[in-house]
Amino acid sequence: MSLSKASIRRDSLRGKTAIVGAGLSAVGRVPGKSALGLAADAAYQAIADAGLQKSQIDGVLASHAFSAPFHRFSVALSEYLGIQPTFSNTLQVSGATAATMFNTAAAAIHGGLAETVLVVGGDSLLTGLSPDLALRSMTESRDQQYEMPFGIPVANTFAMTAHRHMKEFGTTSEQLAQVAVVHREHARRTPGAQMTEPLTVRQVLDSGWVTTPYHKLDCSLISDGGAAFIVTSAERAKSLGVAKPVYILGGGECYTHEHIFLMPSLTTTGAVQSSQRAYAMAGCSAKDIDVAGVYDCFTGTVIMMLEDLGFCPKGEGGRFVEDGQMTYGGSIPCNTHGGLLSFAHSGMPGSLFHFHEVVNQLRGRCGERQVPGAELGLVHSLGAGFATNATTILGTEATL
Amino acid sequence: MINPKDAHVKPLPQPDADTEAFWAGLKDGRLLLQHCLECSHVQVYQQTRCRLCGSERLEHRAASGRGHVHSYSVVYRAPGPAFKQDTPYAVLLVELEEGPRMISSLVDGDPLAVDFDASVELVCDPVDARITLPRFRLTGRR
Numbered sequence: 001m002s003l004s005k006a007s008i009r010r011d012s013l014r015g016k017t018a019i020v021g022a023g024l025s026a027v028g029r030v031p032g033k034s035a036l037g038l039a040a041d042a043a044y045q046a047i048a049d050a051g052l053q054k055s056q057i058d059g060v061l062a063s064h065a066f067s068a069p070f071h072r073f074s075v076a077l078s079e080y081l082g083i084q085p086t087f088s089n090t091l092q093v094s095g096a097t098a099a100t101m102f103n104t105a106a107a108a109i110h111g112g113l114a115e116t117v118l119v120v121g122g123d124s125l126l127t128g129l130s131p132d133l134a135l136r137s138m139t140e141s142r143d144q145q146y147e148m149p150f151g152i153p154v155a156n157t158f159a160m161t162a163h164r165h166m167k168e169f170g171t172t173s174e175q176l177a178q179v180a181v182v183h184r185e186h187a188r189r190t191p192g193a194q195m196t197e198p199l200t201v202r203q204v205l206d207s208g209w210v211t212t213p214y215h216k217l218d219c220s221l222i223s224d225g226g227a228a229f230i231v232t233s234a235e236r237a238k239s240l241g242v243a244k245p246v247y248i249l250g251g252g253e254c255y256t257h258e259h260i261f262l263m264p265s266l267t268t269t270g271a272v273q274s275s276q277r278a279y280a281m282a283g284c285s286a287k288d289i290d291v292a293g294v295y296d297c298f299t300g301t302v303i304m305m306l307e308d309l310g311f312c313p314k315g316e317g318g319r320f321v322e323d324g325q326m327t328y329g330g331s332i333p334c335n336t337h338g339g340l341l342s343f344a345h346s347g348m349p350g351s352l353f354h355f356h357e358v359v360n361q362l363r364g365r366c367g368e369r370q371v372p373g374a375e376l377g378l379v380h381s382l383g384a385g386f387a388t389n390a391t392t393i394l395g396t397e398a399t400l
Numbered sequence: 401m402i403n404p405k406d407a408h409v410k411p412l413p414q415p416d417a418d419t420e421a422f423w424a425g426l427k428d429g430r431l432l433l434q435h436c437l438e439c440s441h442v443q444v445y446q447q448t449r450c451r452l453c454g455s456e457r458l459e460h461r462a463a464s465g466r467g468h469v470h471s472y473s474v475v476y477r478a479p480g481p482a483f484k485q486d487t488p489y490a491v492l493l494v495e496l497e498e499g500p501r502m503i504s505s506l507v508d509g510d511p512l513a514v515d516f517d518a519s520v521e522l523v524c525d526p527v528d529a530r531i532t533l534p535r536f537r538l539t540g541r542r
Binding site for chain 1: 410411412413414415416419444445470471472473474475476477478479482483486488489491493500501502503504505516527531533535
């Protein structure tokens with residue numbers, strides 16, 4: 001993959017903005033809360049965490065919500081919060097939306113469009129939609145002429161990539177299952193996580209097929225939940241006296257295709273380009289990252305991402321996981337909250353939970369889950385059968 | 401908002417300006433590929449311009465109907481109730497002899513017999529008076 005160095009400006013957004021507040025709603029099964037209600041719960045927490053008043057928010061970036069009928073979720077949420085921002089948008093690039101919101105917030109602040117941006121998402125996929133309709137709402141995101149008539153759920157697009165990965169590199173069902181087991185072990189230490197029962201590789205393999213090679217427990221959860229963050233300029237972060245601002249050091253995105261049948265390679269994704277751009281902007285490489293949030297809609301997705309993000313060579317993701325490299329004591333602790341597989345997955349806000357965890361790791365707030373000495377973090381969001389990829393690199397003041 | 405009744409009906413393609421000829425071709429038993437007369441690129445996905453060079457000089461030619469399985473997944477949990485009675489069924493990512501790939505599903509055979517690189521051939525499967533779906537069957541060759 002060639003990286004266009006010329007396209008990465010010297011005067012980039014590296015270290016120009018910081019996350020100064022983070023909030024999380026209740027997640028999992030949260031009856032009686034709408035998508036807006038969940039987003040608002042998280043937003044008020046984030047605003048308080050930053051030591052701000054809601055009137056000081058001048059920008060709102062939100063992810064679209066399946067369960068909410070609003071075409072302009074960010075605008076509806078502003079109204080719900082009783083604020084009138086002067087910068088707002090609702091982003092929709094499926095699972096990649098989370099990282100794109102941080103990249104966009106940093107660019108908007110760096111470019112002067114806003115000073116203090118609320119990055120937020122909330123959705124109610126578990127109790128706000130029946131399971132079949134939740135799935136249906138996802139399948140409707142596939143092409144209505146070339147894909148959907150053949151009964152292809154989104155899971156199926158990811159399944160075909162993992163299947164091909166198994167064929168090309170000898171990745172095994174046990175290695176996929178181990179990804180789920182690692183996530184469960186992490187979630188067991190995370191207060192509020194949706195799934196905390198112990199899990200074994202055998203249980204994953206015995207959990208019944210969803211779409212080969214994926215069993216039920218190779219698939220992420222369906223949840224309710226929201227998360228929110230306050231992003232502001234580095235100068236403002238300093239003047240606010242926030243204890244541990246988390247700086248946005250680099251961002252990168254890549255959109256290789258819309259349809260799975262036009263994906264250039266089923267086993268190497270746009271995460272290569274998105275992460276290389278983010279590393280270049282941040283001035284670091286995969287080996288420098290202390291803690292990561294890696295989109296885990298399915299177990300095989302994680303294995304492919306560990307490779308494409310540069311944490312291990314292509315084709316070795318399965319063995320890397322088996323060797324314990326993606327957990328504590330390994331080379332890159334990932335998804336220490338339990339991820340979409342065991343913490344919660346409420347659609348597009350799902351990857352915001354990865355941000356919440358990585359931000360808290362960098363602030364040293366993770367208690368028994370704390371990765372010692374975590375200074376540099378990466379979050380990778382992706383969606384729609386790897387059609388969309390977005391990476392954000394975060395760091396403490398020490399990394400500036 | 402999603403109407404729960406819609407979830408029980410299989411979605412059928414609604415031909416549009418780009419795809420009218422494609423679906424009409426299938427009704428006549430032909431899978432029409434777009435061949436670019438400028439750069440020789442071949443595409444299944446119907447568009448007004450060649451995706452590689454941008455030329456509008458595209459010509460429809462019927463595919464041979466032969467291809468092989470690049471990847472596949474056997475669906476046990478259907479995407480909504482409309483496909484429930486068909487499970488398990490094999491969704492195929494077919495690589496056509498002419499080069500491009502397409503999504504389809506297996507007809508006339510055991511979904512569990514599908515494997516990587518298996519040879520497949522086109523079966524035009526009429527769904528209603530308007531729509532015929534391009535599906536594939538295993539040919540028994542590798």
